[in-house]
Amino acid sequence: MIYKNLGNTGLKVSAICLGAMTFTEKGWRSAGSMPFSEIQKVVNYALDSGINFFDTADIYAYGESEELLGKALGAEKNKVIIATKVRGVMDENDPNSRGLSRHHILNSIDNSLKRLGRDYIDLYQVHWWDNHTPIEETIETLNDLVRQGKVRYIGISDFAAWQIVKSVMLQEMKGFSKFVSAQMYYSLLGRDIEFEVVPACEDLGLGILAWSPLAGGFLTGKYSREKAIPEDSRYSRMERPFLRFDMEKAYFVVDELKKLAEKYDATPAQITLSWVISKPFVSSAIIGVRSLEQLKDNIGAVDVKLKEEDLNYLDEITQPEKPYPQWFLEMFADL
Numbered sequence: 001m002i003y004k005n006l007g008n009t010g011l012k013v014s015a016i017c018l019g020a021m022t023f024t025e026k027g028w029r030s031a032g033s034m035p036f037s038e039i040q041k042v043v044n045y046a047l048d049s050g051i052n053f054f055d056t057a058d059i060y061a062y063g064e065s066e067e068l069l070g071k072a073l074g075a076e077k078n079k080v081i082i083a084t085k086v087r088g089v090m091d092e093n094d095p096n097s098r099g100l101s102r103h104h105i106l107n108s109i110d111n112s113l114k115r116l117g118r119d120y121i122d123l124y125q126v127h128w129w130d131n132h133t134p135i136e137e138t139i140e141t142l143n144d145l146v147r148q149g150k151v152r153y154i155g156i157s158d159f160a161a162w163q164i165v166k167s168v169m170l171q172e173m174k175g176f177s178k179f180v181s182a183q184m185y186y187s188l189l190g191r192d193i194e195f196e197v198v199p200a201c202e203d204l205g206l207g208i209l210a211w212s213p214l215a216g217g218f219l220t221g222k223y224s225r226e227k228a229i230p231e232d233s234r235y236s237r238m239e240r241p242f243l244r245f246d247m248e249k250a251y252f253v254v255d256e257l258k259k260l261a262e263k264y265d266a267t268p269a270q271i272t273l274s275w276v277i278s279k280p281f282v283s284s285a286i287i288g289v290r291s292l293e294q295l296k297d298n299i300g301a302v303d304v305k306l307k308e309e310d311l312n313y314l315d316e317i318t319q320p321e322k323p324y325p326q327w328f329l330e331m332f333a334d335l
């Protein structure tokens with residue numbers, strides 16, 4: 001396994017983090033489900049392979065994911081790094097059972113700890129920005145949780161760059177614990193964060209945790225122009241695609257991944273993940289699986305060392321168009 005520091009912290013996390021969005025027997029949205037017996041095999045194999053980093057959220061199957069993750073980790077659960085999140089709607093009928101208010105965060109942390117069967121959370125993340133709560137209220141509450149020992153590190157997820165900068169600057173001014181990581185969508189088909197979020201995080205010392213690095217499985221090569229969408233796959237469960245990308249371009253990228261896979265005697269999933277974890281700003285790629293077989297495939301990425309020329313080629317064919325003011329700033333950077 002490859003280990004990287006989580007942002008500017010001294011904490012070492014495996015470059016592959018196992019996401020637990022699929023840890024549910026009843027199913028959750030398009031993520032699908034897995035019987036507990038398979039979850040147990042997946043977690044055992046992950047631990048044996050050196051994965052020490054697991055990501056979940058309170059809203060994944062409304063607590064079932066946290067519960068099953070804690071159960072599958074068993075006696076190992078205090079040795080590994082567990083990240084979870086707060087912000088989503090836990091009870092449709094309760095206007096306070098959501099968001100980033102002091103009320104909801106303090107209730108949520110205790111519920112997450114109970115479900116995970118732990119006394120503390122390693123990385124507590126705010127799932128996405130809350131327009132209805134002042135960020136000052138949120139960061140003060142998170143700071144209290146760190147001081148109480150219920151939380152060791154705090155992070156954000158799905159923030160715009162200005163939201164990250166505003167939050168961290170306020171944390172610094174107030175002498176509060178600062179966000180150390182940014183969990184963001186990042187894949188060969190979605191590199192938008194490179195323009196604003198990544199430079200902000202690099203400047204402030206936050207590590208990127210790349211979610212859906214396989215674009216929900218699209219980059220494994222199992223979807224193709226020629227064949228129908230495979231049954232019981234993520235994309236077969238979605239009414240319309242959740243991640244936004246151009247289909248034709250995506251099929252072209254998959255074709256190129258297949259060629260590279262042949263060259264390296266690897267699989268398209270391994271080539272994709274190897275590219276993601278090669279990025280210095282990425283602390284860990286958060287993968288999702290629905291079977292032990294998929295996990296075995298994906299973990300193989302740590303043994304694939306892509307040559308500089310192939311990394312550059314993948315960069316080149318997936319380069320998104322530079323938005324303003326990036327192209328302007330680049331043009332005049334040296335003046």
Ligand SMILES: NC(=O)c1ccc[n+]([C@@H]2O[C@H](COP(=O)([O-])OP(=O)(O)OC[C@H]3O[C@@H](n4cnc5c(N)ncnc54)[C@H](OP(=O)(O)O)[C@@H]3O)[C@@H](O)[C@H]2O)c1
Pocket residue numbers: 018019020021022031032055056127157158183184210211212213214215216217218220222232233234235269286287288289290293294295297298
């Ligand atoms: N912060 C956020 O907003 C946010 C959002 C989404 C996810 N996340 C985190 O990121 C984690 C990963 O997200 P993700 O599940 O979308 O990641 P992903 O790795 O891009 O996609 C995982 C899905 O792809 C398919 N797959 C994976 N490996 C495969 C293989 N080798 N061969 C064939 N199919 C394969 C499986 O779906 P099927 O078998 O069902 O097709 C699997 O569930 C989540 O568990 C969660 O922790 C965070």
